[in-house]
Amino acid sequence: MAVEKIFVVGAGTMGNGIAQTAAVSGFQVTMMDVDQDQLEKAKAVISKSVEKLFQKERISAEGKENALQIKMTHDLEGIEEADLLIEAATENFDLKRKIFVELDEKASPKAILASNTSSISLTQLASATSRPDKVIGMHFMNPVPLMKLVEIIRGLDTSDETTEAVIKAAEKMGKVAVEANDFPGFISNRILCPMLNEAVFALQEGVGSREAIDEVMKLGMNHPLGPLALADLIGLDVVLSVMEVLQADLGEDKYRPAYLLRKMVAAGHLGRKTGRGFFEY
Ligand SMILES: NC(=O)c1ccc[n+]([C@@H]2O[C@H](COP(=O)([O-])OP(=O)(O)OC[C@H]3O[C@@H](n4cnc5c(N)ncnc54)[C@H](O)[C@@H]3O)[C@@H](O)[C@H]2O)c1
Secondary structure (H helix, E strand, C coil): CCCCEEEEECCCHHHHHHHHHHHHCCCEEEEECCCHHHHHHHHHHHHHHHHHHHHCCCCCHHHHHHHHCCEEECCCCCHHHCCEEEECCCCCHHHHHHHHHHHHHHCCCCCEEEECCCCCCHHHHHCCCCCHHHEEEEEECCCCCCCCEEEEEECCCCCHHHHHHHHHHHHHCCCEEEEEECCCCCCHHHHHHHHHHHHHHHHHCCCCCHHHHHHHHHHHHCCCCCHHHHHHHHCHHHHHHHHHHHHHHHCCHHHCCCHHHHHHHHCCCCEHHHCECCCEC
16 A cells, blocks of 8 residues: 555644655655644744755755645544545654544554654553554654654554555655564664653762763764763653563663662753753753
C-alpha cells in the first residue's frame, strides 16, 4: 500500500517536525492538536525552519511551499482521507491509548496507525484498536528535519505489509529506517535515557557543574551535545516519562529517575520548550 496522505496528531516539538518533513517530501499533510496555541506556534516554527533550510539549499522551493500548505486543525477533520496517521502527542500511556481508540474509530479501515512514542509498548497500543496488524512505531529523532534515523518498532501483531509501507514512507522523507523490537525504550532510549538520567544524578550529587558534565561528554566522548543540554532539547518531561516506563516495565532500580529530574519537571522547567531547563534559553 502506498502512502500519500499523512495525518499528524500533536503539534509539539516532534509533531511539527514530522509534519514539516513529510510535507517537504511531497506527502499531503494535516496536523492536529487539541491546543490552538500549539498549532499557532507550530506554524511559526515550520515557516522559520523551511525558510532557513531553503536558504541553505537543503530543500527546494516546492518543498518549502508544500510545508507552508500544511492543513492545521484542532479536531479530527479530514482524518478519514489519511493513509498513515502518526501520533506524536504527550508521552503518557493513558492519553495515547485514548487517542488510538479514537483514531481507530474514525480513520479509514485501511489506514496505518503509527506512534512516535519514545518508550511505550506498541503491542499495548495496538491492543486498544481493532487493527493490531496496522499499528507500528515510527520513532523519529529530534530535530526531525535534520536527523537521519527513524526507528521502526513492530508490535507483536504488526504485519509485514504495514512495516514495508512505513519504511517506504520514511525513506521518501529522506530517512534511514532501522527496525527494533517492542521492548521498553526500544534501542535508542533504552541506551540514551539512562545516560541522560545518570548525568542528572552526577549534577545532583555535585560530581561536577552543569558546564563541566557537558564539557566532559562533548570533548572526551565526542558527543555533539552534552547530556544536560540534550535532555533540555528532548524535554525533561519526556526524559522523565521514558525513565518511568523503563523502571516500571523492566522492574530494575537502575532505571529510577533522578530526584532532581522530578523536581525540574514539577517546577515546569522542561528545557528549551519552556525557556529553562538545566540551562537557560
Ligand atoms: N522530544 C523529543 O526529543 C522526542 C523524540 C522522539 C520521540 N518523542 C515522542 O514524541 C511524542 C511527542 O513529544 P514532544 O516532545 O513533541 O512533546 P510536546 O510536549 O512538545 O508536544 C506534545 C503535544 O501533544 C499535544 N496533545 C496532548 N494531548 C493531545 C490529544 N489528545 N490530541 C492531540 N494532541 C494532543 C499537546 O498539546 C502538545 O502540543 C512523545 O510520545 C515523545 O515521547 C519525543
